[in-house]
Amino acid sequence: MIFVAKNLKANSVNLLMNDYAAGLPSPLSFIGLADVLARELGLKPWSARIIPILHAVHVSKGRKKPEMLPKSGKFSPIEIVEGITGSAEVSLIIDLPGFDDETQLAEALIGKRIAGGLIATTNITVRQVTADGSAFSGLRRGYAMVRPDDHRRQGASRGDLESLQQIASTLYPAEKGEGFGWIVPASVGYRLIEDPDTVPARQGTRSETIPHVFAEPLVGIAELLSVRNTRLRNASTEYLNDLFWGWVPNDDLITGHSAYFIL
Template sequence: MEDAILILRHIKVENANAVSGITWGFPAITNFMGFVHSISRTLSSELNLKLTGCGIVSHSHQIQSHQPKGWGDHVFALTRNPLNKNGTSPSFVEEGRMHMDISLIIPVVGDLYEAGDVTEICSRIRDIVLTKRLAGGSIWDVASIDLEEPPDDIKGMTIYIRKQMKQLIPGFVLVQRSQLLTEHSEEIRKKDPESDDLDAWMDFSALKFKAERKENNQTDDNEANWSYQMRPGKGWLVPIMMGYRAISDLYKAGEVARTRDTTTPFRFVEAVYSIGEWLSPHRLQNFEQMLWRYDAQPDSGWYLCKNNYNPQ
């Protein structure tokens, strides 16, 4: 049970990483969870406060990309690096960058009265946040920081939640909808037993058109009527990266050469993808519906970020 709610309102981020695995358009959930975890480590050592999750609200974003022909595929706007000594362009890795304005809702465990004055705690959190990077991007402003203990009674809690949700508008909350992917995967397997989860996932993320031969076509030019194929499910559904899956054994600390951290056990992993949905905050009934939390299972090899949103 959380003791308080920390809300970082309108965090302005420049040049954040817009690529998450094989998807692009918004940072992966792991970027935000890692950011909150980094703040939590500092607060835990200084004030004995622990941050246990993260709700993500996007108010606006600007991806650094363009369409060279005015239509078609987007191309990332890349930086021009200095020339080599022989006058040629150096090799580089393509990077997708974006600016964004977001708010984070973070549950806090710990005694606020024991930690000190709330105003001083918020000031300290601001100092910490402005020294961090979020998804590789630079944080240049935070509009406000609120740290409050929610009411204990049901009526007071309901009013408090509705008030906070309205203050997050305009904006959209990212929640998990993995169940839709499971249901769609089962549906397409009935039609095509050889299909897999990747085929189902691509139905949510790919732009698809279907060609139907024109009736009474007597020519050999194979003319067809092209129709747009609606994506499965309803709502603003998007592909997301939500964690990692182990592809090797768990090695002891320092056993694998050239690792960044020689004091922590190490294993090789691959990204895990699922489906998310952007919702207006006023559609949520409580904070728990928007919160993402770690769900690490080293024995089974799953390292995920999970959200318990229930559309009902």
């Protein structure tokens, strides 16, 4: 069994995924939300998985005000604001192994954040559903953000020109097969540039037990599939299970899905 949380609205959502992709909330941010829920509910950290369904995303106009400090008798900005924020309406399919309380999950979602944006919905509806394509029944129109089926679109780049060009060349294919969705660049993980076992201790980190490690972002491709697409509505338990985003460590890589590989 899995859970569906329907029609959540969040404001001031960060739509800047990483250095290479922007315009939608990052799929990795939804994994972060799932992990926060798992920890609050007393479940195993890093075990939660999630499929975000985007109903609407609106980009905010204008820029945020930079922080100011007095300097030479006048106030001057001390930072350059580079960001894209907006509002988002989403539903979530959540896998929380070992958990089965709809009411408790609904309560835990109140006041949480999606990509930094506070969930404004207070009357949250959560229901348990069967882990197959029927999970998408009853959802309003929207697009599930998932990893692409096509192996050629599962490559990820850490920023070198050649691999970025390979990804860009797959965004607009000459032919679209049956059940094809919208493909978009997306943040799909990180490559560690330090060894967690030998990295020096740093002050001001968020955790006393988890080391602070510098990493570089990975960009890949995500696919937006309509909740009415037959690939989703007719999904078997096995197929749906493979669509969930969740942290996958692999040597110096941490990706949001096991399908992604470095070009």
